[in-house]
Amino acid sequence: MRKSANVTIHADKIRFPVSPTLYGLFFEEISHAGDGGIYAELIRNRSFEDTLVPDRCHVENCKLHSPAGWVSPFEHTDPIPGWYTQIPEGCEAEIKLDDALPLNETNPVSLRVEAASVPHGRVSVCNTGFWGIPVRSGETYNLSFYGKKADGYQGELEITLEDRSGNIYASGSVTLTSGEWRKYELTLESDGDDAEAILAFSTRSAGTFWLELVSLFPATTFLHRKNGLRPDLVGMLQQLKPSFLRFPGGCFVEGFSVETAYRWKKTIGDLSERTSHWTLWQYRTTNGLGYHEYLQMAEDMGLHMMFVVNCGLTCQGRPGEMIPMEDLSEWVQDMLDAIEYANGPVTGYWGSLRAKNGHPEPFGLKYLEIGNENFGPEYNLRYRVFYEAVKEKYPEIVTIWNTHWEVGTETKGLPVEIVDEHFYADNDFYQQYHDMYDHYDRSGPKIYVGEYAMIVDNKSGTLLGALSEAAFMTGMERNQDLVTMSSYAPLFANIHHTVWDPSLIYFDGTKVYGTPSFHIQKMFGEHRGEYVVDSHVATESRPAGLYGGLGVEEKALDRIQDLVVSNGSETLLRLNRLSGSQPQCREFHGTLLIGDPSWSQYDVSIKAILGSEGIRLRLLDRHLPWDKQNYLLWELDPDGESRLVRIVGWSRVKLAPNRKIAVREADWQHMQATIVDDTVKCFLNGELIHEYQSAPIPYLTSVSTLDRKAGELIIKLVNPSPYLLETEIHIHGAGTVPVQGIQTVLTSRNPKDANTIDRPESVSPKDSDFRCDDGVYPLPPYAAAILRIKI
Ligand code: AHR
Numbered sequence: 001m002r003k004s005a006n007v008t009i010h011a012d013k014i015r016f017p018v019s020p021t022l023y024g025l026f027f028e029e030i031s032h033a034g035d036g037g038i039y040a041e042l043i044r045n046r047s048f049e050d051t052l053v054p055d056r057c058h059v060e061n062c063k064l065h066s067p068a069g070w071v072s073p074f075e076h077t078d079p080i081p082g083w084y085t086q087i088p089e090g091c092e093a094e095i096k097l098d099d100a101l102p103l104n105e106t107n108p109v110s111l112r113v114e115a116a117s118v119p120h121g122r123v124s125v126c127n128t129g130f131w132g133i134p135v136r137s138g139e140t141y142n143l144s145f146y147g148k149k150a151d152g153y154q155g156e157l158e159i160t161l162e163d164r165s166g167n168i169y170a171s172g173s174v175t176l177t178s179g180e181w182r183k184y185e186l187t188l189e190s191d192g193d194d195a196e197a198i199l200a201f202s203t204r205s206a207g208t209f210w211l212e213l214v215s216l217f218p219a220t221t222f223l224h225r226k227n228g229l230r231p232d233l234v235g236m237l238q239q240l241k242p243s244f245l246r247f248p249g250g251c252f253v254e255g256f257s258v259e260t261a262y263r264w265k266k267t268i269g270d271l272s273e274r275t276s277h278w279t280l281w282q283y284r285t286t287n288g289l290g291y292h293e294y295l296q297m298a299e300d301m302g303l304h305m306m307f308v309v310n311c312g313l314t315c316q317g318r319p320g321e322m323i324p325m326e327d328l329s330e331w332v333q334d335m336l337d338a339i340e341y342a343n344g345p346v347t348g349y350w351g352s353l354r355a356k357n358g359h360p361e362p363f364g365l366k367y368l369e370i371g372n373e374n375f376g377p378e379y380n381l382r383y384r385v386f387y388e389a390v391k392e393k394y395p396e397i398v399t400i401w402n403t404h405w406e407v408g409t410e411t412k413g414l415p416v417e418i419v420d421e422h423f424y425a426d427n428d429f430y431q432q433y434h435d436m437y438d439h440y441d442r443s444g445p446k447i448y449v450g451e452y453a454m455i456v457d458n459k460s461g462t463l464l465g466a467l468s469e470a471a472f473m474t475g476m477e478r479n480q481d482l483v484t485m486s487s488y489a490p491l492f493a494n495i496h497h498t499v500w501d502p503s504l505i506y507f508d509g510t511k512v513y514g515t516p517s518f519h520i521q522k523m524f525g526e527h528r529g530e531y532v533v534d535s536h537v538a539t540e541s542r543p544a545g546l547y548g549g550l551g552v553e554e555k556a557l558d559r560i561q562d563l564v565v566s567n568g569s570e571t572l573l574r575l576n577r578l579s580g581s582q583p584q585c586r587e588f589h590g591t592l593l594i595g596d597p598s599w600s601q602y603d604v605s606i607k608a609i610l611g612s613e614g615i616r617l618r619l620l621d622r623h624l625p626w627d628k629q630n631y632l633l634w635e636l637d638p639d640g641e642s643r644l645v646r647i648v649g650w651s652r653v654k655l656a657p658n659r660k661i662a663v664r665e666a667d668w669q670h671m672q673a674t675i676v677d678d679t680v681k682c683f684l685n686g687e688l689i690h691e692y693q694s695a696p697i698p699y700l701t702s703v704s705t706l707d708r709k710a711g712e713l714i715i716k717l718v719n720p721s722p723y724l725l726e727t728e729i730h731i732h733g734a735g736t737v738p739v740q741g742i743q744t745v746l747t748s749r750n751p752k753d754a755n756t757i758d759r760p761e762s763v764s765p766k767d768s769d770f771r772c773d774d775g776v777y778p779l780p781p782y783a784a785a786i787l788r789i790k791i
Pocket of ligand 1: 030249250372373489
């Protein structure tokens with residue numbers, strides 16, 4: 001099946017330089033991205049704290065209950081995960097967590113090993129690592145731990161890397177010499193390869209001893225740094241040619257309670273001084289990959305640094321806890337100190353601490369995001385305080401407003417430099433709204449698309465998902481005077497504990513692969529060019545499909561009456577009052593879903609009192625679960641501010657200009673919406689206030705940039721359709737240019753094709769020469785192509 005398309009490029013019409021920071025990395029401690037991931041520590045549960053329940057929380061039936069009532073999995077049937085004993089028959093031993101006489105305040109429990117009887121053989125306490133300790137022949141491993149012994153125990157420990165049947169790859173020994181905590185260190189060299197080895201501490205004599213902070217690192221870390229990173233995972237990041245690193249999240253920054261919020265000061269210094277904490281991603285982080293290491297990681301990769309600071313709000317969706325405004329100063333001070341730690345002189349307190357931690361030179365932290373996905377009046381208030389504090393002391397720091405559920409550049413009159421927008425949506429969303437930024441106000445803040453990914457029915461990270469993102473990315477590139485930064489999210493997932501799909505890069509202890517989205521990010525990151533040039537696409541398209549029923553918030557039901565839905569002369573539904581027991585009404589998590597999700601053309605009218613909360617009327621609601629939700633939302637605030645937006649997945653796009661209408665909260669308002677063909681109109685008391693015409697979904701999207709140094713035109717073409725697109729390429733303003741050069745093409749036979757840990761390169765780009773004598777480039781179905789043409 002073929003279709004034709006047309007791309008016209010004016011190589012001499014430069015629109016603006018490319019944004020040097022357009023592509024960056026979003027790093028979050030999620031799905032073991034850090035611990036058990038890029039942080040090269042090989043010991044799981046090294047401080048024996050993995051099952052500690054966070055303060056003010058409780059656990060019931062393997063579920064953690066937060067102080068605010070959020071419930072999440074806490075599946076620890078084993079009190080000491082990662083550790084087990086090997087006790088030969090005839091020997092007696094047990095291990096348990098011990099909170100008596102801990103190493104220090106930040107390490108509240110240790111492991112007590114009581115070998116009551118060892119008449120023969122050896123009693124061992126073993127660590128399994130993060131789903132296996134990977135060892136390689138010839139590689140050196142640096143072990144350190146704190147230990148102490150009870151009176152009467154002679155203290156000799158054999159320490160081995162071995163397999164589960166006792167075949168030894170490396171061995172050494174340590175004698176515990178004291179009843180007080182002491183640090184012991186040992187180097188082990190493996191003489192074998194094993195992806196799932198264990199570390200064993202063995203004793204051949206009876207006695208009691210304790211272990212704490214057991215740490216094992218391969219000598220080979222990225223740039224051979226101590227407490228460093230896995231080189232293979234860093235290598236994947238480097239392939240993306242990123243320009244900045246955002247850290248450490250994501251919701252990880254927010255936490256679900258004050259105690260689980262990210263506090264950078266607890267993550268620096270000697271490992272024994274750091275506090276671990278439970279994350280909202282269902283595991284405890286050691287914070288071994290701490291604030292200093294994030295800065296170091298960015299520096300070592302040559303990236304700008306972006307720290308996301310908790311602004312005194314935990315994740316409001318879980319639900320949140322708020323630091324009262326009168327107590328906010330401690331949190332504001334933490335932020336200022338974070339900047340001082342990163343950038344201040346060694347003569348100051350924080351700069352000298354940085355030097356003590358191994359980095360006398362300032363790091364050069366550049367960006368600071370105030371909060372993550374916080375919103376509403378609570379955020380606005382806190383944002384202002386944080387913003388003003390930064391700008392007063394560090395005016396050079398570029399601040400970012402973390403808008404999530406707001407729309408675009410609406411920043412409530414607050415001073416904003418950059419807005420962070422997040423999109424987790426379906427294929428159609430990214431393809432249809434590829435031109436979203438064409439319509440944004442240029443006089444407002446810059447845009448950072450800080451998180452985005454195609455998430456609907458896309459757990460494996462498919463080619464089609466990647467192509468939809470690519471279509472959207474052509475729009476970002478065409479508007480990079482405005483969209484100056486972006487980062488796909490999340491970045492990493494360990495296949496053994498993945499809490500969010502898709503992620504960009506999956507790995508286990510030894511293997512790693514990128515999804516098709518990884519390859520798109522890499523292709524776009526590698527071929528940026530220097531200037532965006534004028535280009536136009538003519539393409540066929542498919543209808544976006546406007547259909548769906550209605551929905552209103554249940555809390556507004558007693559302020560709504562006289563619902564009438566009709567299609568021409570046919571009345572589809574008439575209800576004087578709304579409730580879950582009325583015909584064609586269904587309650588769903590606080591929303592009353594009304595009517596038939598297959599409705600397409602209709603006229604709906606209600607009478608409503610705005611009250612103190614306003615009215616939110618869902619139109620064209622497909623009545624889908626919340627991660628796939630898809631509807632238009634007409635929001636009418638009590639003060640008469642009216643918005644028409646589209647909600648898809650966890651994404652929101654503005655469909656028409658906001659309006660402010662004079663209304664009285666207590667009066668009945670007449671809200672009416674008509675849907676005819678592809679046009680939606682909203683009338684308030686008879687006055688047309690919003691009009692939106694849904695655009696069709698194009699088969700082809702494109703952007704062109706110029707690489708002057710290389711003397712090349714870079715044309716990006718994205719085709720998520722099932723058609724081969726015979727694409728006529730017209731290049732103007734550069735003399736006669738044959739359509740030939742080098743192409744990088746990502747495609748596969750099936751749009752649902754994905755990569756896996758065993759087939760990591762199933763969907764991967766191919767480079768080759770190309771030449772189109774007739775100027776018609778055959779863009780395969782389900783493909784993204786980047787053409788480099790000499791001009
Ligand atoms: O990327 C995963 C999560 O999605 C992030 O933690 C959060 O910011 C967003 O909701």
